[in-house]
Amino acid sequence: MGFDFFVATSDGEEIKRPRFLKILQRKLKLLQRRLKNKQKGSNNRHKLNQRIARLHQRISDTRKDWHFKLAHHLVKDAGMIFVENINFVSWQRGMLSKQSADAGFGQFVNILEWVCWKTDTYFAKVDKDGTSQTCPNCGTHTGKKYLEVRIHKCPECGYTTKRDVAAAQEVRNRGVTIEMLRHCA
Numbered sequence: 001m002g003f004d005f006f007v008a009t010s011d012g013e014e015i016k017r018p019r020f021l022k023i024l025q026r027k028l029k030l031l032q033r034r035l036k037n038k039q040k041g042s043n044n045r046h047k048l049n050q051r052i053a054r055l056h057q058r059i060s061d062t063r064k065d066w067h068f069k070l071a072h073h074l075v076k077d078a079g080m081i082f083v084e085n086i087n088f089v090s091w092q093r094g095m096l097s098k099q100s101a102d103a104g105f106g107q108f109v110n111i112l113e114w115v116c117w118k119t120d121t122y123f124a125k126v127d128k129d130g131t132s133q134t135c136p137n138c139g140t141h142t143g144k145k146y147l148e149v150r151i152h153k154c155p156e157c158g159y160t161t162k163r164d165v166a167a168a169q170e171v172r173n174r175g176v177t178i179e180m181l182r183h184c185a
């Protein structure tokens with residue numbers, strides 16, 4: 001889950017945040033700004049507040065619907081789903097706070113887990129630490145990447161792919177390894 005895209009997968013797919021949600025959110029901001037010019041207790045203010053509440057509801061319904069569609073899309077043809085185990089509480093205090101809160105990552109992970117359960121698809125969360133600092137092809141520690149570095153290029157094996165896709169592949173590697181160890185134990 002990331003900054004440029006809502007999610008990237010180990011199959012190389014990158015999924016953008018939907019435009020219709022951005023448009024609705026922009027509309028919401030406009031209405032909220034208009035609220036400042038309305039007199040407290042006035043009928044106009046009351047009406048505008050109702051419009052804002054309705055729009056909030058619409059955004060949340062629309063987002064949830066999209067999360068379900070995306071979850072079904074990801075689960076289709078996948079035998080196993082592994083996601084980064086992100087601590088959303090501490091993450092939201094961090095730099096990505098606004099984007100991640102808007103994007104509703106926490107809700108999406110819950111929906112994805114539910115869809116996996118419904119479709120009998122294995123689901124697990126794996127440790128996310130350093131997933132963007134490890135080459136998924138050879139396991140070399142490639143060091144911290146700045147956020148503006150969008151490409152993973154391994155100095156050891158030369159493996160090159162998009163940054164978030166490489167991180168997703170590392171998440172997959174970890175998930176598969178944990179699963180193998182569990183079966184061997």
Ligand SMILES: [Zn+2]
Nearest residue numbers: 135138154157
């Ligand atoms: Zn490598």
